[in-house]
Amino acid sequence: MTPKCPADHPAVLETTRRDLLLASGAAAVATAFPPGVNQLHAQEASQAFEPIPLRLSVNANPVELTVDPRMSLLDMLREELGLTGTKKGCDHGQCGACTILLNGRRVNACLTLAVMHEGDEVRTIEGVGEPGKLHPLQMAFVARDGYQCGYCTPGQICSALGMIEEAKQGWPSHVSADVAQRDIALTEAEIRERMSGNICRCAAYPNIVAAIRDVAVEA
Ligand code: FES
Numbered sequence: 468m469t470p471k472c473p474a475d476h477p478a479v480l481e482t483t484r485r486d487l488l489l490a491s492g493a494a495a496v497a498t499a500f501p502p503g504v505n506q507l508h509a510q511e512a513s514q515a516f517e518p519i520p521l522r523l524s525v526n527a528n529p530v531e532l533t534v535d536p537r538m539s540l541l542d543m544l545r546e547e548l549g550l551t552g553t554k555k556g557c558d559h560g561q562c563g564a565c566t567i568l569l570n571g572r573r574v575n576a577c578l579t580l581a582v583m584h585e586g587d588e589v590r591t592i593e594g595v596g597e598p599g600k601l602h603p604l605q606m607a608f609v610a611r612d613g614y615q616c617g618y619c620t621p622g623q624i625c626s627a628l629g630m631i632e633e634a635k636q637g638w639p640s641h642v643s644a645d646v647a648q649r650d651i652a653l654t655e656a657e658i659r660e661r662m663s664g665n666i667c668r669c670a671a672y673p674n675i676v677a678a679i680r681d682v683a684v685e686a
């Protein structure tokens with residue numbers, strides 16, 4: 468039987484629906500952006516992402532490079548400078564694996580953009596010690612068996628260095644009994660609290676705390 472109307476035919480109906488969608492999509496774009504606007508946006512976007520020159524100090528060495536303004540400090544260290552000692556765990560500021568020292572303070576390198584650090588001083592685990600010339604904290608981690616897979620260890624050590632300095636400067640923590648007290652003893656509770664941003668999935672915590680205490684109490 469011949470369909471009464473072309474639209475009653477399934478093939479015609481399918482074609483009509485597809486054409487309608489394409490046509491309405493094109494119409495929507497045409498309505499949203501006057502001629503030339505798309506091109507303008509593309510130009511602005513490409514200008515916004517142009518590499519930016521950056522000068523900073525990394526492990527006491529001057530570094531000059533150009534970076535994508537969207538690049539994190541963590542990615543810059545690992546991918547542009549080849550300093551892979553700093554680890555990427557979560558890339559969301561939740562594990563502490565990427566902890567470095569920035570102008571002496573511990574920071575999650577995944578949470579900050581490289582371009583924000585013109586003139587800053589960065590210290591990574593490569594600048595803490597090296598084989599044959601380990602930092603006392605690294606030696607304590609070895610002596611105390613403070614790591615298993617070792618993935619969290621660079622961040623733990625950088626964080627511990629920053630934390631020991633914070634305590635020396637009298638910064639209280641959540642467990643400090645007296646926040647006005649300047650002379651902070653790094654008890655096990657203080658160390659656990661201050662290191663709580665550094666996750667160890669191997670759960671080497673008792674040994675990590677013991678290693679940090681060995682150095683912190685002597686410091
Ligand atoms: S990788 Fe930065 S906090 Fe986890």
Ligand code: FES
Nearest residue numbers: 615617667668669
């Ligand atoms: S030693 Fe394996 S994650 Fe900490």
